[in-house]
Amino acid sequence: MIERSPLAPVAFPDLPAIAGVTPRIARARYKAWDRCDLTYVELSEGTAVAGVTTQSKCPSPEVEWCRDALPLGSARALVVNAGNANAFTGHRGRAAVEAIAAKVANHLGCLPSDIFVSSTGVIGVPLPVDKAEAGLEAAFAASPCTWEDAAATIGTTDTYAKGARTSAMIGGTRVELVGIIKGSGMIAPDMATMLGYIFTDAAIEPALLQQMLSTANRQTFSCITVDSDTSTSDTVLAFATGKAGNAPLASSEDAGADAFQAALSDLCRQLAHLVVRDGEGASKFIEIAVEGAESDSSAHRIALSIANSPLVKTAIAGEDANWGRIVMAVGKAGEPADRDRLSIRFGDTQVATGGLAVEGYDEAPVAAHLKGQDIRIGVDIGLGKGRATVWTCDLTHGYISINADYRS
Amino acid sequence: MIERSPLAPVAFPDLPAIAGVTPRIARARYKAWDRCDLTYVELSEGTAVAGVTTQSKCPSPEVEWCRDALPLGSARALVVNAGNANAFTGHRGRAAVEAIAAKVANHLGCLPSDIFVSSTGVIGVPLPVDKAEAGLEAAFAASPCTWEDAAATIGTTDTYAKGARTSAMIGGTRVELVGIIKGSGMIAPDMATMLGYIFTDAAIEPALLQQMLSTANRQTFSCITVDSDTSTSDTVLAFATGKAGNAPLASSEDAGADAFQAALSDLCRQLAHLVVRDGEGASKFIEIAVEGAESDSSAHRIALSIANSPLVKTAIAGEDANWGRIVMAVGKAGEPADRDRLSIRFGDTQVATGGLAVEGYDEAPVAAHLKGQDIRIGVDIGLGKGRATVWTCDLTHGYISINADYRS
Numbered sequence: 001m002i003e004r005s006p007l008a009p010v011a012f013p014d015l016p017a018i019a020g021v022t023p024r025i026a027r028a029r030y031k032a033w034d035r036c037d038l039t040y041v042e043l044s045e046g047t048a049v050a051g052v053t054t055q056s057k058c059p060s061p062e063v064e065w066c067r068d069a070l071p072l073g074s075a076r077a078l079v080v081n082a083g084n085a086n087a088f089t090g091h092r093g094r095a096a097v098e099a100i101a102a103k104v105a106n107h108l109g110c111l112p113s114d115i116f117v118s119s120t121g122v123i124g125v126p127l128p129v130d131k132a133e134a135g136l137e138a139a140f141a142a143s144p145c146t147w148e149d150a151a152a153t154i155g156t157t158d159t160y161a162k163g164a165r166t167s168a169m170i171g172g173t174r175v176e177l178v179g180i181i182k183g184s185g186m187i188a189p190d191m192a193t194m195l196g197y198i199f200t201d202a203a204i205e206p207a208l209l210q211q212m213l214s215t216a217n218r219q220t221f222s223c224i225t226v227d228s229d230t231s232t233s234d235t236v237l238a239f240a241t242g243k244a245g246n247a248p249l250a251s252s253e254d255a256g257a258d259a260f261q262a263a264l265s266d267l268c269r270q271l272a273h274l275v276v277r278d279g280e281g282a283s284k285f286i287e288i289a290v291e292g293a294e295s296d297s298s299a300h301r302i303a304l305s306i307a308n309s310p311l312v313k314t315a316i317a318g319e320d321a322n323w324g325r326i327v328m329a330v331g332k333a334g335e336p337a338d339r340d341r342l343s344i345r346f347g348d349t350q351v352a353t354g355g356l357a358v359e360g361y362d363e364a365p366v367a368a369h370l371k372g373q374d375i376r377i378g379v380d381i382g383l384g385k386g387r388a389t390v391w392t393c394d395l396t397h398g399y400i401s402i403n404a405d406y407r408s
Numbered sequence: 409m410i411e412r413s414p415l416a417p418v419a420f421p422d423l424p425a426i427a428g429v430t431p432r433i434a435r436a437r438y439k440a441w442d443r444c445d446l447t448y449v450e451l452s453e454g455t456a457v458a459g460v461t462t463q464s465k466c467p468s469p470e471v472e473w474c475r476d477a478l479p480l481g482s483a484r485a486l487v488v489n490a491g492n493a494n495a496f497t498g499h500r501g502r503a504a505v506e507a508i509a510a511k512v513a514n515h516l517g518c519l520p521s522d523i524f525v526s527s528t529g530v531i532g533v534p535l536p537v538d539k540a541e542a543g544l545e546a547a548f549a550a551s552p553c554t555w556e557d558a559a560a561t562i563g564t565t566d567t568y569a570k571g572a573r574t575s576a577m578i579g580g581t582r583v584e585l586v587g588i589i590k591g592s593g594m595i596a597p598d599m600a601t602m603l604g605y606i607f608t609d610a611a612i613e614p615a616l617l618q619q620m621l622s623t624a625n626r627q628t629f630s631c632i633t634v635d636s637d638t639s640t641s642d643t644v645l646a647f648a649t650g651k652a653g654n655a656p657l658a659s660s661e662d663a664g665a666d667a668f669q670a671a672l673s674d675l676c677r678q679l680a681h682l683v684v685r686d687g688e689g690a691s692k693f694i695e696i697a698v699e700g701a702e703s704d705s706s707a708h709r710i711a712l713s714i715a716n717s718p719l720v721k722t723a724i725a726g727e728d729a730n731w732g733r734i735v736m737a738v739g740k741a742g743e744p745a746d747r748d749r750l751s752i753r754f755g756d757t758q759v760a761t762g763g764l765a766v767e768g769y770d771e772a773p774v775a776a777h778l779k780g781q782d783i784r785i786g787v788d789i790g791l792g793k794g795r796a797t798v799w800t801c802d803l804t805h806g807y808i809s810i811n812a813d814y815r816s
Contacts, residue, residue, distance in 0.1 A: 057739045088747060123733070310803075325531070327495070328464070397805050400804060403726070404728070
């Protein structure tokens with residue numbers, strides 16, 4: 001068993017029930033293990049849904065299924081299978097998703113398009129329909145479970161269950177948001193980077209929920225990377241049951257819309273950080289803030305070039321203030337940059353400015369900062385006003401150990 | 409000391425002297441070590457030169473110096489400093505390069521623009537001019553050295569000296585080509601990827617030599633990657649003394665030009681492979697051949713996406729035929745691809761075709777192939793006629809050990 005990440009929070013947070021949302025778990029035994037691996041979340045009638053999915057050109061059939069169903073905007077259930085990604089399995093993989101959706105739709109008396117399905121685990125082995133169906137039967141009969149149970153059940157190589165909460169006031173009504181997420185490897189932006197599910201009792205139109213989720217995604221899930229590898233199955237879904245009784249949000253101009261957007265983005269940021277903190281082998285959480293680029297998107301690409309550089313990530317693992325590798329990563333990003341205008345900061349200490357090492361800078365606070373678990377790297381490109389922040393982790397022996405031996 | 413790569417050739421090859429080329433080495437002591445770290449190669453009058461350099465937006469002053477001098481087409485000497493890259497050192501770095509060129513030009517009675525300079529090692533520390541000058545004095549006075557000594561002296565984290573040879577017939581005249589190269593980390597294409605020097609006694613016009621080197625570079629140095637990180641100092645230079653006495657080549661239509669191009673490309677391929685075989689921590693040499701892409705450049709990008717994927721590289725390190733990770737890497741390349749047309753091969757065994765695992769394929773030859781040191785991965789995208797081959801190595805604990813602790 002893999003040890004709990006040293007960057008994990010001390011405990012799973014206390015998350016409230018969300019009216020209209022009932023999670024249950026069961027053993028489908030997708031692998032030869034004795035743990036729950038099927039999560040079934042029932043949603044009350046009238047639940048709105050929005051989602052973002054991987055940019056991979058080879059997505060799983062689950063991703064294609066969700067993409068087809070999302071424009072309809074309504075959801076009655078979510079099924080998440082852990083242990084088998086069902087990706088690259090041809091018509092048999094597609095048939096498995098259809099069978100799951102049909103079975104749940106029949107159980108609830110709704111349309112198959114109201115059922116959202118995700119799977120995570122090994123690629124290339126068709127999801128066994130008999131196991132999925134037996135697992136669903138068990139889940140239908142099970143008592144509702146806690147959020148922590150659901151968060152643990154969607155996980156694979158995760159070393160801890162991941163959940164977060166926020167709330168917002170819409171008019172005079174308080175709405176709750178809860179999220180669970182899984183992911184620790186094959187994590188790179190390009191949408192999102194893992195499986196994440198957000199549940200809220202807010203009343204909100206699906207189109208607006210989609211717009212807000214896309215905004216939040218750009219600022220959060222698209223700004224994290226563990227290993228630059230983008231999964232074929234990445235999916236984030238947001239479900240809004242409307243049970244809070246707020247005046248339904250339909251436009252970003254509505255009262256309370258800004259508060260809800262802020263709460264949603266905050267929740268997504270919490271969830272994204274939880275994924276990075278469980279990055280395979282991670283011993284340091286790294287924030288990379290780039291400013292002074294020619295545009296925000298240029299800053300984003302430079303920040304990701306730094307975050308994905310194996311040499312930067314191993315330097316941080318070694319607690320080495322090797323800012324030369326940051327210059328290298330800025331240089332290879334392909335974005336406008338001028339060597340002689342670059343400034344670099346570790347923590348609060350400027351170590352290089354105007355293209356030169358800061359003569360006699362105090363190494364003590366830099367060394368102390370690098371010994372910690374939360375590392376901040378600041379880069380000023382010195383050309384314009386573009387800025388971006390991304391989050392990643394270091395690259396350690398743990399990553400190699402986990403990934404050189406995962407399938408076997 | 410780092411152990412010799414298990415992928416290294418058994419011995420340094422037997423390389424011939426090249427008429428008009430005289431290598432010497434000396435101790436400049438750029439670091440606190442007792443080894444030669446300055447290489448000085450004198451070239452006879454009339455030597456033609458060509459070169460390719462890093463695409464980094466933050467190149468070293470040595471790279472800028474070479475770029476300025478290359479269009480003039482003539483060379484009288486090469487100086488390579490090991491242990492200090494002199495990159496990101498502002499005007500002091502530039503001044504160091506100028507001082508080196510001036511000193512050698514004065515010694516030889518030629519123009520400073522005839523002197524080519526490279527430096528490799530730590531970034532951000534200005535090259536100490538006094539040490540460079542003393543090292544040059546020692547080199548001027550030293551006896552000529554062997555190619556193996558020169559190849560060892562340009563190295564930094566390299567675990568073995570790298571050299572190769574080819575020859576070609578131009579008309580009735582045999583011309584010799586010799587190359588030395590260094591590099592084992594911060595290796596990614598985008599030109600070349602390291603410091604490499606080619607010496608030939610052929611007579612060839614600089615413009616044609618440049619054209620031929622660029623062609624060879626596209627097929628060789630631009631097709632290797634160790635860690636996706638592009639150095640600020642990458643440089644490959646080719647020097648042709650003309651001492652062989654062949655009818656000078658001036659156009660690619662000339663008799664013997666094809667033979668020379670073939671020999672040059674072959675030499676560059678040998679040198680590129682030597683770098684990959686010394687990839688930091690490498691235990692496997694991996695060839696990735698992509699066919700059936702929409703274009704050759706699309707195939708090249710897909711092949712590099714596979715070659716740079718940490719999950720693919722760790723799977724190979726673990727001798728795991730995890731073709732799902734290859735699907736993932738194809739999907740994230742952003743190039744046209746269709747999940748259901750993909751075919752994947754390990755060695756000579758088809759493991760997936762038409763978007764599905766090959767039912768009951770024989771795992772024994774795949775397992776045997778993956779236990780070897782030379783791994784071949786074949787991917788057919790199934791869309792068009794584009795093809796490309798790239799070379800990389802696996803990602804192991806050795807890479808982490810070397811890079812989490814290099815500067816200290």
